[in-house]
Amino acid sequence: MFRRGVEIKEIIEDEDREIVLxxxxxxxxxxxxxxxxxxxxxxxxxxxxxxxxEEACDCVQxxxxxxxxxxxxxxxxxxxxxxxxxxxxxxTKNRLRQLRNRQNHEGTVTEHxxxxxxSRNDGERTGTAESAADCWERKELEARVQxxxxxxxxxxxxxxxxxxxxxxxxxEIRETLHIPAGTVKSRLFRARxxxxxxxxxxxxxxR
Amino acid sequence: xxxxxxxxxxPAYLEEDLSPAEMDDLTEHLASxxxxxxxxxxLMKTGCLVHDLEEVxxxxxxxxxxxxxxxxxxxxxxxxxxKFFFPLYIKIPVQAFAVVVISVLAFYLYRQDAPQIxxxxxxxxxxPVFETTQEPASPPSRRIPRKQPFMSKGAAQGDxxxxxxxxxxxxxxxxxxxxxxxEEVLDTGKIAADDVxxxxxxxxAAPVPPAMSQVxxxxxxxxxxxxxxxxxxxxxxxxxxxxxxxGVCEPGEELCRYEAKPEEGDRSLAKDTRMPGMEMSLEWxxxxxxxxxxxxELEDYAGKIDTRYTETAIRDGKHVFxxxxxxxxxxxxxxxxxxxxxxxxxxxxxxxxxxxxxxxKIILVPSAHNKP
Numbered sequence: 001m002f003r004r005g006v007e008i009k010e011i012i013e014d015e016d017r018e019i020v021l022x023x024x025x026x027x028x029x030x031x032x033x034x035x036x037x038x039x040x041x042x043x044x045x046x047x048x049x050x051x052x053x054e055e056a057c058d059c060v061q062x063x064x065x066x067x068x069x070x071x072x073x074x075x076x077x078x079x080x081x082x083x084x085x086x087x088x089x090x091x092t093k094n095r096l097r098q099l100r101n102r103q104n105h106e107g108t109v110t111e112h113x114x115x116x117x118x119s120r121n122d123g124e125r126t127g128t129a130e131s132a133a134d135c136w137e138r139k140e141l142e143a144r145v146q147x148x149x150x151x152x153x154x155x156x157x158x159x160x161x162x163x164x165x166x167x168x169x170x171x172e173i174r175e176t177l178h179i180p181a182g183t184v185k186s187r188l189f190r191a192r193x194x195x196x197x198x199x200x201x202x203x204x205x206x207r
Numbered sequence: 208x209x210x211x212x213x214x215x216x217x218p219a220y221l222e223e224d225l226s227p228a229e230m231d232d233l234t235e236h237l238a239s240x241x242x243x244x245x246x247x248x249x250l251m252k253t254g255c256l257v258h259d260l261e262e263v264x265x266x267x268x269x270x271x272x273x274x275x276x277x278x279x280x281x282x283x284x285x286x287x288x289x290k291f292f293f294p295l296y297i298k299i300p301v302q303a304f305a306v307v308v309i310s311v312l313a314f315y316l317y318r319q320d321a322p323q324i325x326x327x328x329x330x331x332x333x334x335p336v337f338e339t340t341q342e343p344a345s346p347p348s349r350r351i352p353r354k355q356p357f358m359s360k361g362a363a364q365g366d367x368x369x370x371x372x373x374x375x376x377x378x379x380x381x382x383x384x385x386x387x388x389x390e391e392v393l394d395t396g397k398i399a400a401d402d403v404x405x406x407x408x409x410x411x412a413a414p415v416p417p418a419m420s421q422v423x424x425x426x427x428x429x430x431x432x433x434x435x436x437x438x439x440x441x442x443x444x445x446x447x448x449x450x451x452x453x454g455v456c457e458p459g460e461e462l463c464r465y466e467a468k469p470e471e472g473d474r475s476l477a478k479d480t481r482m483p484g485m486e487m488s489l490e491w492x493x494x495x496x497x498x499x500x501x502x503x504e505l506e507d508y509a510g511k512i513d514t515r516y517t518e519t520a521i522r523d524g525k526h527v528f529x530x531x532x533x534x535x536x537x538x539x540x541x542x543x544x545x546x547x548x549x550x551x552x553x554x555x556x557x558x559x560x561x562x563x564x565x566x567x568k569i570i571l572v573p574s575a576h577n578k579p
Contacts, residue, residue, distance in 0.1 A: 189218035
């Protein structure tokens with residue numbers, strides 16, 4: 001399993017590295033490939049961190065721009081996606097800090113795309129016969145889960161998002177956040193317990 | 208271990224990230240504790256809820272917006288470099304400066320290569336010889352002084368090809384045929400002394416021939432020696448024999464010298480850039496009835512032969528004709544002088560092989576004036 005994981009990792013690295021090299025040589029258009037390839041994952045991280053779709057889009061824009069500015073300094077030590085995750089997480093945390101400073105941000109505002117938009121945008125869901133009522137019910141549940149995620153401490157939240165939503169390995173999270181693997185695990189377990197407590201409180205018997 | 212402590216370990220238990228002993232302990236405890244099983248169940252459901260969260264899709268404009276800003280950023284990066292070269296108000300001065308630098312460089316390269324160009328035989332525009340050697344202060348004259356010393360540098364510099372001095376006294380025929388002698392040429396000698404005497408003092412290292420030192424006496428000898436001393440220690444030592452005796456220029460005596468000096472070349476050229484060459488100088492006294500007419504005739508004659516430089520000047524009331532001619536023309540030139548009047552040189556001077564130009568100075572002396 002581990003060996004297979006390493007092989008997969010190397011293949012992914014090679015794909016991104018070639019394009020990264022083209023970007024480093026000054027091919028601006030090559031960067032659009034990286035945007036296309038990673039924008040959805042990065043948006044989901046930002047969205048789960050902020051709970052606000054528009055803010056998440058802004059964070060992703062800024063993160064990609066920061067990545068382009070710093071792409072000449074990017075080296076082989078990390079995967080591009082891991083490096084990019086780190087930029088997005090930092091960008092998102094900065095944005096949350098700004099929002100807190102402005103005191104305009106009342107907790108995590110959960111804004112979801114409409115059910116129709118989801119059906120159009122998300123190919124995985126397209127074709128599933130989901131009624132509007134089911135959609136709204138699911139949206140409501142997700143909003144509560146997202147609200148609980150937003151209530152988590154930022155350090156816990158980022159680990160939970162990367163591990164349980166983005167399915168990154170402990171090693172990737174360690175590289176992304178630059179924290180020891182043991183810290184990753186301890187934060188993750190505490191995040192899960194805290195989220196469980198929140199969901200029990202919020203959902204109660206409705207779960 | 209209490210249930211609360213065990214609950215904290217349940218996430219790790221789900222990940223199987225505990226030691227086997229802890230895993231066994233929790234497994235046993237869960238089998239008997241309903242609350243802990245409930246917590247474990249809630250944890251698993253939470254995991255499912257989070258895992259099942261629907262992915263949001265980026266808006267269609269996100270990529271284009273990102274790339275738009277990225278392209279702006281790229282243009283800024285390029286702009287920093289282009290700023291130095293692209294605007295015309297910077298580019299044109301840079302180009303102009305480059306043209307000036309290249310021109311100056313080319314000029315200096317040409318200056319350095321000029322001697323090599325001459326050696327290859329490529330003709331360059333001829334110009335009067337630029338004389339870099341020092342000359343004693345001469346009295347003011349209407350004539351533009353040709354700053355060519357009349358002394359031989361080469362003698363002191365070990366130029367063995369040079370004959371020393373051709374004197375009338377050394378040749379019995381010369382002295383016998385000399386029309387002017389002794390007191391008769393007193394005035395002439397004074398003229399010659401004015402013009403030549405300072406120049407004769409160049410040869411500080413030159414030995415005075417015994418015959419000369421015998422005839423030198425009194426004031427003239429003292430003046431000569433003092434002049435010699437005056438010039439003693441100069442870097443440019445010359446060998447020269449004075450052709451005046453007691454202030455009188457002897458007929459039949461001619462001053463002859465060779466100079467290892469640059470060949471014909473540009474006046475502006477520095478001495479070390481000129482081609483080495485041999486030049487010879489002759490000075491004759493021509494006694495003629497009408498100096499002005501003779502000078503005019505000499506100019507006419509010089510215009511017909513191969514000369515480099517011709518000049519007639521009046522110096523201290525005497526006509527002085529100066530020209531540079533080719534060595535092979537020296538004989539015919541002397542013959543020409545003979546047709547005009549009495550020449551101080553009765554014998555044709557020897558001209559060394561390598562001589563390129565012979566500088567001739569003719570002092571035109573009215574013959575009637577000289578005669579008592």
